[in-house]
Amino acid sequence: MQSDDKPVSGQQNPNSPSFLDLLDQMPPPPATGPDKDSGTNLAQLRAAWNASWEQGGFLHGRWEELRQVPQAGWHGMANWIKAVLILTGMCAVIILLDTAGDIFDAALNRLADAVPATQVGTSATGEFWGVVDNPIRTYIAQHTAGLPVSGAAIYIFWQATGLFGLIGGFIGATGARLTWTCWGAATASVVWTTTPADGRTVATAIAVLAWTIASTAALRGLSLRPFININNFPPPAPAFQPQIEIRPEIHIPAPAPAPDDDAPDNVHPFQR
Template sequence: MANPNDRTPHVPGQRQESPAVDGQALGFPEAPPVPSLDKEPWPEALRKWWDAAWNDGGFLHGRWEDLRRAPELGWHGMANWVKTALGLAGICAVLILLDGATDVLADTLHRLLTAAPRVQVGADTSSGVFAVIDQPIRTYIAAHSAALPISASTVYTVWQLVGIFGLVGGFFRSSGARLTWTAWGAASIVMVWDAAPDEGRTIATGLAVLAWTAASAFALRGLSLRPAIFTHIHNAAPAFEPHIHLPAPAASGADDAPDNVHPLQKR
């Protein structure tokens, strides 16, 4: 639209330039600034982030405070991420120990089974008081394991391992281990009675019973033969209903009115 006050003559064939118009004067919003193409170097940005993270309220400062206060707060008060880290570390340590212990146990078991056939059964390989119990058990195992697919020496080794399991497991109050210890002791006493010489059978069996009873002090510790008696005394509460009796007020002017009733006085 041409300005009526413009007196500039119009030349045919020449492009007429329109005057510049201010966008803010017409009410249009200001255009956003064009972002700079020059980015901040990453070492500088990393240094700023590191400084901000170690300030009060920063990420790394908060994690350090969690670690510093963990010993005084205890397991229930420390941060959850500290508990998770400790739990994972403990699991990794157990796995490493189990990995090493598996090889050791496998090697020990292999040596035990390999050495079992070299154990002499039925011979006088023990001496002293222990021989009174051990030799009849060896003789019984040698006489009754001929038809088994394993040797008598292996049976004797298994018998020893079962006794150790019952003794150690019973010490830690395992019910299954205590039952195993009881059955192992009864079987051992029966073997001593059957294979001991006729002249000393009673003495050998008595010593076996005494030895098994003495060892039971460790395997059956804390076990009492006294029956548990629970006494429950229930006393019913007496039927009692409180009642408050107030004397009826006497009529004014009566001669028999009590003289111990006084009105409250305000101070």
């Protein structure tokens, strides 16, 4: 019989009382004196805390779910543990991307300082990002005049779509990888369309190269080689080996004895 504190297939037991329910069900202990209200509340809180850690309590059930994570695996753990792990992973990826951007910006600035003749602005990363970002902003401003949504909202949606494709593709979601592919192709097309003819080729090349560099994370583990499952094919036929000689054995029955001329014709062997 399944107890109340053990999850079944990663789902929370609906019969397990919550901490607030236990707090409401606790009868108030008798108290006297001017501080009886504060003492009553503290006693109820302590009693509810102790009850939630008993067998079948809310906190006891959550602790059992945490304890069973190594044996349950990803598919068997509770849903709230999956949500916490996913949010923690997304925050870690965002922090890593922000740190990597700062490191890349510092490296480009050092490279720009080493070659003073090529210095045009104050931030090399901002210049490269402006090659892709400015055409996007211009294209959105030119083609959102008759829409019920503002250009700023569409620009934020464009950024959120790229971030979703990058993070979801890194996790391995197929839909996120398709979104990342379409997002990169649309971005390169907009840069080619909006950039003036003199710098159109260079701007599109920068956009495509930046998108392919980021695709190493978004398309991580994706292979173009076909996967062949050998279990679906019948077993191979045995190879013919001519060196093995099979000689059939032919048994020739012995000839019947010749009839005796002296024996009478009316004599026959006894048959059962």
